[in-house]
Amino acid sequence: MSAVAAPLHVEANASPPRLLPPDATYGEVTDIVASGMERRFGRVWWIALGVSLVGTIVMLASIWTLLSEGIGVWGNNAIAVWGFDVGNYVWWIGIGNAGTLISSMLLLTRQRWRAAINRYAEAMTLFAAALAGLYPLLHLGRPWYAYWLAPYPNTMDLWPQWRSPLVWDMVAIASYLIFSALFWYTGLIPDFATLRDRSRGFRQVVYGVLALGWQGSSRQWKHYKSFYTAMAALGVPLVVSLHSVVGLDYAATLMPGWQETIFPPYFVVGAMFSGFAMVVTLTVPIRWGLGLQRVITAEHLDAMGKFILFGALVMGLSYALEWFNAWYGGNDVERDLVLFQFTGAHAWLYWTMLACNCAVPQLLWWPAARRSAALLLATSVAVNIGMWLERLLINIDTLTHGHLPARWGFYVPTVWDWTLFGGSLSLFTLLFLLFTRFVPAVSIHELRELARQEGAAR
Amino acid sequence: MRMLAEFASGDALVAAVRALRQGHAGRLETFTPLPLPELDTLVDPAPSRLRRFMVVAALAGALMMLGLQYYSATIDYPINSGGRPLAAWPAFAVGAFEIAILSAAVAGFVALIVLGGLTRLHHPVFDWEGIERASRDGFFVEIAFADRGAADRAESEALARLLVQHGAVTVMERPS
Amino acid sequence: MAQVFRERANLFMRLGLLGLAILPGSLGLLGFSYYRSSAYTGVGRYVEQPVPFSHRHHAGELGIDCRYCHTGVEKAAFADLPPTETCMTCHSQIWTNAAMLAPVRKSLADNRPLRWQRVTSLPDYVYFDHSVHVSNGVGCSSCHGDVAAMPLMAKAEPMTMGWCLDCHRDPAAKLRPEEAIFDMRWQPPADQPAKGRALLAHYGTRAEHLTDCSVCHR
Numbered sequence: 001m002s003a004v005a006a007p008l009h010v011e012a013n014a015s016p017p018r019l020l021p022p023d024a025t026y027g028e029v030t031d032i033v034a035s036g037m038e039r040r041f042g043r044v045w046w047i048a049l050g051v052s053l054v055g056t057i058v059m060l061a062s063i064w065t066l067l068s069e070g071i072g073v074w075g076n077n078a079i080a081v082w083g084f085d086v087g088n089y090v091w092w093i094g095i096g097n098a099g100t101l102i103s104s105m106l107l108l109t110r111q112r113w114r115a116a117i118n119r120y121a122e123a124m125t126l127f128a129a130a131l132a133g134l135y136p137l138l139h140l141g142r143p144w145y146a147y148w149l150a151p152y153p154n155t156m157d158l159w160p161q162w163r164s165p166l167v168w169d170m171v172a173i174a175s176y177l178i179f180s181a182l183f184w185y186t187g188l189i190p191d192f193a194t195l196r197d198r199s200r201g202f203r204q205v206v207y208g209v210l211a212l213g214w215q216g217s218s219r220q221w222k223h224y225k226s227f228y229t230a231m232a233a234l235g236v237p238l239v240v241s242l243h244s245v246v247g248l249d250y251a252a253t254l255m256p257g258w259q260e261t262i263f264p265p266y267f268v269v270g271a272m273f274s275g276f277a278m279v280v281t282l283t284v285p286i287r288w289g290l291g292l293q294r295v296i297t298a299e300h301l302d303a304m305g306k307f308i309l310f311g312a313l314v315m316g317l318s319y320a321l322e323w324f325n326a327w328y329g330g331n332d333v334e335r336d337l338v339l340f341q342f343t344g345a346h347a348w349l350y351w352t353m354l355a356c357n358c359a360v361p362q363l364l365w366w367p368a369a370r371r372s373a374a375l376l377l378a379t380s381v382a383v384n385i386g387m388w389l390e391r392l393l394i395n396i397d398t399l400t401h402g403h404l405p406a407r408w409g410f411y412v413p414t415v416w417d418w419t420l421f422g423g424s425l426s427l428f429t430l431l432f433l434l435f436t437r438f439v440p441a442v443s444i445h446e447l448r449e450l451a452r453q454e455g456a457a458r
Numbered sequence: 459m460r461m462l463a464e465f466a467s468g469d470a471l472v473a474a475v476r477a478l479r480q481g482h483a484g485r486l487e488t489f490t491p492l493p494l495p496e497l498d499t500l501v502d503p504a505p506s507r508l509r510r511f512m513v514v515a516a517l518a519g520a521l522m523m524l525g526l527q528y529y530s531a532t533i534d535y536p537i538n539s540g541g542r543p544l545a546a547w548p549a550f551a552v553g554a555f556e557i558a559i560l561s562a563a564v565a566g567f568v569a570l571i572v573l574g575g576l577t578r579l580h581h582p583v584f585d586w587e588g589i590e591r592a593s594r595d596g597f598f599v600e601i602a603f604a605d606r607g608a609a610d611r612a613e614s615e616a617l618a619r620l621l622v623q624h625g626a627v628t629v630m631e632r633p634s
Numbered sequence: 635m636a637q638v639f640r641e642r643a644n645l646f647m648r649l650g651l652l653g654l655a656i657l658p659g660s661l662g663l664l665g666f667s668y669y670r671s672s673a674y675t676g677v678g679r680y681v682e683q684p685v686p687f688s689h690r691h692h693a694g695e696l697g698i699d700c701r702y703c704h705t706g707v708e709k710a711a712f713a714d715l716p717p718t719e720t721c722m723t724c725h726s727q728i729w730t731n732a733a734m735l736a737p738v739r740k741s742l743a744d745n746r747p748l749r750w751q752r753v754t755s756l757p758d759y760v761y762f763d764h765s766v767h768v769s770n771g772v773g774c775s776s777c778h779g780d781v782a783a784m785p786l787m788a789k790a791e792p793m794t795m796g797w798c799l800d801c802h803r804d805p806a807a808k809l810r811p812e813e814a815i816f817d818m819r820w821q822p823p824a825d826q827p828a829k830g831r832a833l834l835a836h837y838g839t840r841a842e843h844l845t846d847c848s849v850c851h852r
Contacts, residue, residue, distance in 0.1 A: 026595035156795035159530035175560035197590035212576035221493035226506035579639035
């Protein structure tokens with residue numbers, strides 16, 4: 001008996017897989033990250049920078065056209081009042097939620113592999129949330145009056161309509177943007193001090209100001225830890241509330257396919273799912289480009305792959321619940337909408353979405369697929385596409401197939417829809433490329449902590 | 459007088475600080491490239507007061523947001539929107555919640571800057587030779603003590619010996 | 635390690651952070667005061683007209699009734715600006731050669747109306763009707779000021795939505811009896827609250843609907 005029990009016992013107590021090389025010293029892990037950003041950037045980086053710069057200029061031109069011509073340049077019409085604008089907003093804000101959610105959840109659950117991914121996941125969050133905020137602003141038609149959404153003592157004596165989810169959305173996004181910027185920056189302070197102490201001249205002054213005179217004293221670390229953990233604890237409910245509010249933007253209406261109690265949690269999971277997919281999509285090039293294979297290992301890819309698989313299962317369940325509720329509710333319009341999703345004008349997009357979000361990630365049951373950068377990247381890109389289709393279809397399927405057959409219609413995006421979307425991807429890439437150049441893409445001090453926890457360095 | 463000792467590992471620093479705390483009661487501060495939880499109570503047993511500010515700010519923010527919504531929707535400009543009650547507190551809770559978290563975050567960040575002294579770009583501690591390793595792989599402890607003559611000097615020599623015993627790589631001294 | 639910053643940098647850092655904290659508030663305060671100041675609302679600003687017409691002389695000193703020129707004020711949304719012929723009812727007889735009136739004579743000769751410039755203009759999305767105000771107890775001077783004392787016409791009130799709402803929320807405070815509508819010097823009497831309530835009933839105004847969105851935005 002004991003011969004059988006012993007290996008099981010060892011298995012249960014086996015130490016978690018190592019995330020850092022067993023002999024990694026504090027100096028080494030510092031160098032791995034810092035030298036990644038200090039060395040000369042190769043041709044690929046410059047070409048990517050040039051391409052994304054051009055894309056950003058195209059986006060500016062698209063915005064210019066929109067502002068000078070009006071919303072009519074978009075594919076939105078009197079029936080499909082929400083199209084690319086709101087769909088892309090929801091897609092970006094979903095990605096923009098994931099970084100903080102991932103970073104906070106993994107910190108609170110003491111997941112050690114967080115140390116290598118949280119920094120760029122948070123940067124992703126910040127850039128994506130800022131881009132997400134751009135869409136509703138442009139969608140206003142007269143974005144220069146966007147401040148009317150804010151409660152301030154104006155000469156019109158008017159106040160926001162607090163009972164509207166759209167106003168909650170504005171409050172939630174504004175709070176979230178400031179929150180995630182503070183969370184990200186706080187984590188960066190000790191790393192800026194590291195960069196200050198290893199650079200010279202102008203760079204040293206800039207990093208010195210950004211490091212706010214960080215000394216690494218026990219007093220500073222104590223307050224830092226206290227603040228950072230509290231922020232993580234606040235971040236989870238904030239993100240959940242933010243994306244629930246995004247879900248309520250739809251669920252508080254009377255439209256078929258929108259007015260569902262499942263929407264808030266379903267949107268939160270969708271956000272985590274698409275966000276994790278985006279983290280993986282970014283992990284593979286960052287790991288390769290900055291030479292971080294030693295700190296972002298196959299173990300990290302494996303863990304993220306499991307998250308995507310879990311997300312795919314929950315999303316599949318959510319879709320199934322939508323179909324079930326449409327049937328079980330007995331409302332003809334709801335049933336008709338589900339039928340329209342599967343067989344109507346956008347059916348091929350719906351099937352593609354189901355394939356990308358539910359079928360393709362099933363590949364990740366296979367451990368070798370989770371540990372292969374190429375396969376994981378392919379899956380995560382599929383999920384990104386699938387989630388984008390989902391966000392778009394939520395808008396256009398319901399709006400073009402609502403209660404009144406007289407108000408059924410079509411939505412076709414125009415060139416200005418596509419340039420704005422492509423441009424926002426370019427701007428995101430541009431910001432990310434600059435981020436990898438000037439900011440440590442991986443939290444150096446948390447890697448040092450990891451080295452101490454794993455016993456590589458004491 | 460101030461004395462600075464550098465250690466090659468966090469464990470050595472923790473052991474040295476523990477020994478210092480048993481003998482010497484003077485002011486000391488450590489500088490490390492990563493947070494060492496053991497030092498939190500050894501250097502200064504008082505826990506961080508930072509979260510108190512966050513709690514107060516969160517409550518104040520939530521109350522202010524609730525107050526603003528209540529005032530604007532029921533007193534300053536009541537609008538009958540589809541027969542919903544004017545003081546729609548379930549709807550007001552959403553904004554109040556977001557603002558509570560935002561207030562806590564901002565207050566905590568300000569508290570971090572103030573309590574952590576994070577405006578001091580210039581600080582006497584940066585005058586020490588080699589202190590830049592505190593953001594890489596060096597573990598430092600700085601001890602401040604009075605210099606009033608031979609007795610203190612003997613004490614400083616004893617201190618230096620203690621530090622070296624515990625594995626200090628370098629020990630430096632300077633007049634305040 | 636050598637210090638990266640001089641000691642003075644600490645002061646600059648603190649001032650900078652403080653400035654960063656104060657900046658949004660001060661910008662808000664600046665905007666708050668600017669949008670309420672006459673620099674923005676144009677209260678008290680004279681408007682250049684083709685002829686320097688003096689309301690003080692005509693309406694004040696000579697006592698010509700407002701409705702002599704602004705004929706539509708009791709009947710229509712627009713109060714009306716007088717055609718050249720209205721000026722000429724007198725000025726074909728008096729001051730016929732005054733240099734100041736040359737544009738009026740030219741307008742008549744060419745059969746081209748004078749281009750009077752608006753002093754008070756509301757945005758297009760505001761539906762404003764003079765007649766409903768004038769015939770329900772709102773006097774001229776409540777919005778246009780003491781016109782009979784103005785040599786040149788100037789904007790008297792800010793015409794912001796908040797200013798409109800001041801009356802629409804509490805109309806009784808400014809309502810006048812019919813005979814006082816065109817009295818430029820009318821001031822609310824001491825018992826205005828009681829009088830105002832009586833006038834509301836007299837005019838049949840349902841005050842609770844005066845702040846409905848569709849009252850002004852159609």
